Amino acid sequence: MQKPDGVARRHDPSQKSFASDNWAGAHPQVLAALATANGGHQPAYGDDVYTERLQEVFREHFGPRAAAFPVFNGTGANVVALEAVVPRWGAVIAAGTAHINGDECGAPEKLAGAKILATPTPDGKLTPELVDTHLHNFDGVHHAQPSAVSITQSTELGTVYTPDEIAVVCERAHRLGMLVHLDGSRLANAAASLDVPLRAITTDVGVDVVSFGGTKNGLLFGEAIVVLNPEAVHDLGYLRKMTAQLASKMRFVSVQFEALLADGLWLRGAQQANAMARRLAAQVAGIDGVRVARPVQANAVFAVLPRPAAEGLRQRHSFYDWDHSAGEVRWMCSFDTTPEDVDAFAADVEHEMQRLRQPRRQDAGPA
Structure with a gap:
């Protein structure tokens, strides 16, 4: 239908996807905040009143x-943060599954000059023992020097x-003279899962710098680098x-984060996404x-x-393969995923599995 402003709606807003939380739209409160920040003139490049206020908002969550x-965006946040914590000859210890290793087209290495030391893990998590596997690279001029853990x-x-x-x-990294970067594109989901404030899994445990995600939790665009040390x-x-x-018009990034963080919208959105993931897992497990x-601990x-x-399921729903050879797929829930969305998706999974279990009709052949 043609709109009065000349812009036609080109998608069905009732359709939801389990492909990625990046596919979701912006939260209505975030869109309202953008409208509030619009109109008139404000200084460019972060000298506006919304970015000034944002510092107070972040300190309420991450410390003074x-x-x-x-x-x-998230890749930009990671690249800039890593530039700040590694020298040009430095390396970053990260899980092999880390976004900075596998999903950023080499940007951390090309732009930040940070060699990624990809480390196999069973569950995506580094441990002090896994950090120690790279100790042999210290002090050798032939090796990029481990300077940070991500x-x-x-x-x-x-x-x-x-x-x-x-x-x-963090304790092991600091003892070895390294800094700690946390890629928190889904930090809100982790805090909601653990039922702890954001600083409990960042500032209070020794993280030095965070890439804090907003786009996956209701922002139209924008992420934030949060310096803790x-x-x-x-x-x-x-x-x-x-x-x-x-x-240049940074007020439109900053005001979105204010809307997200000021009254708990970040937590409500993450709790909803996590709850829908648990609901989906429970239904398809049967x-x-x-x-x-894998354990369902976030969204x-x-x-x-x-x-x-x-x-067959992809004829009606979008989602990604995770390990094609093993038949493993990934389904993501978002801040706007509803119980009805989950139930309909799970019903379609059941339908496809029933279809596979039905015996194929055989041709009768010649009389």
């Missing part, structure tokens, strides 16, 4: 020394670090500009031939099912 640097919370496998698990990794992590303003992540492959469900069933 926190400093927030809004950026355009962990993801929640992980790319849907698992969640406890505060104690992060604390011991200003003595060790500095020059973010220059690095952000140099890496093309400085927004379907013969479907196996939930991701990893499942194994026959490839024909997955392909």
Whole structure:
């Protein structure tokens, strides 16, 4: 239908996807905040009143020394943060499944100059012992020097670090002279899962700098780098500009984070996404031939099912393969996923599995 402003709606807003929480739209409160910040003129490049207020908002969640640097996207946040914690000859210890290793097209290495030391893990989580596997690289001129550890919370496998698990990794990294970066594109989901404040799994356990996600939890666009250790992590303003992540109309990034963080919207959205993932896992786990492959601790469900069933399901729903050879797929829930969305999806999974179990009709052949 043609709208009065000349823009036609080109999608069905009632359709939901389990492909990624990036596929979801913006939360209505976030859109309202953007309208509030619109109109009139405000200084550019972060000198506006909304970005000034944002510093107070982030300090309420991460502590009095926190400093927030809004950026355009998650890869940009990770690249700028890693630029700040590694020298040009430095390396970053990360899980092999980490987004900075497998899903950023080499940006951390090309733009930040940070060699990624990809470390196999059973569950997407680093441990002090796994950090220690890279100790032989210290002090050798032929090796990029381990300068930082990067962990993801929640992980790319849907698992969640406890505060104690992060604390011991930070302690080991700091004792070895390294800093700790946390990729928190789904940090809200982890905090909701653990029922702890954001600082309990960042500031209070020794993390130095965080890439804090907003897009996956209701923002239209934008992420934020949060410096927690200003003595060790500095020059973010220059690095952000140099890496093309400085927004001229920054008020429109900042006001979204204010809407997300000021009255608990971040937590409500994450709780909803997590609850829907648990609901989905419980329903598909009872379907013969479907196996939930990994613990459901945040808003991701990893499942194994026959490839024909997955392909049939894709005729009505979008989602990604995780391990094609094993038949493992990933289903993501979002802040706007509803029980009805989950129930309809699970019913379609059951339908496809029943279809596979039906005996194929045989041709009668010649009389």
